[in-house]
Amino acid sequence: MPPDAGGYWIKVSDxxxxxxxxxxxxxxxxxFDPATYVPFFAAENVVGEPAPGLPGTQQxxxxxGLDPATTFDFAARVLIAxxxxxxxxxxxxxxxxxxxxxxxxxxx
Numbered sequence: 001m002p003p004d005a006g007g008y009w010i011k012v013s014d015x016x017x018x019x020x021x022x023x024x025x026x027x028x029x030x031x032f033d034p035a036t037y038v039p040f041f042a043a044e045n046v047v048g049e050p051a052p053g054l055p056g057t058q059q060x061x062x063x064x065g066l067d068p069a070t071t072f073d074f075a076a077r078v079l080i081a082x083x084x085x086x087x088x089x090x091x092x093x094x095x096x097x098x099x100x101x102x103x104x105x106x107x108x
Contacts, residue, residue: 005079007051007052009076009078009079010061011043012043012046012072013072013073014070014071014072014073015073016073017037017073017074018039019039021034046074049061
């Protein structure tokens with residue numbers, strides 16, 4: 001996490017959360033099937049994210065109110081300062097590859 005991280009943006013879905021579905025207007029096909037995947041912006045917001053800890057520290061968060069019979073996918077992005085924007089942080093949020101920011105968590 002960047003040293004000046006300003007917050008988290010955490011999403012949850014019963015489908016795999018990906019950065020974008022990758023719709024190709026020419027072929028009219030998706031890179032990721034919308035029946036199986038959901039783009040980050042369309043997944044449900046999780047509320048009550050903790051404030052970022054010190055760089056290198058581990059943080060946890062308990063999300064309640066989810067159906068225990070369903071497996072959910074969580075995705076998180078980190079808010080950064082505009083001065084740190086780069087190809088990885090172009091829009092002010094960390095935007096790594098799918099595996100870099102998405103993790104599946106089964107019901108407890």
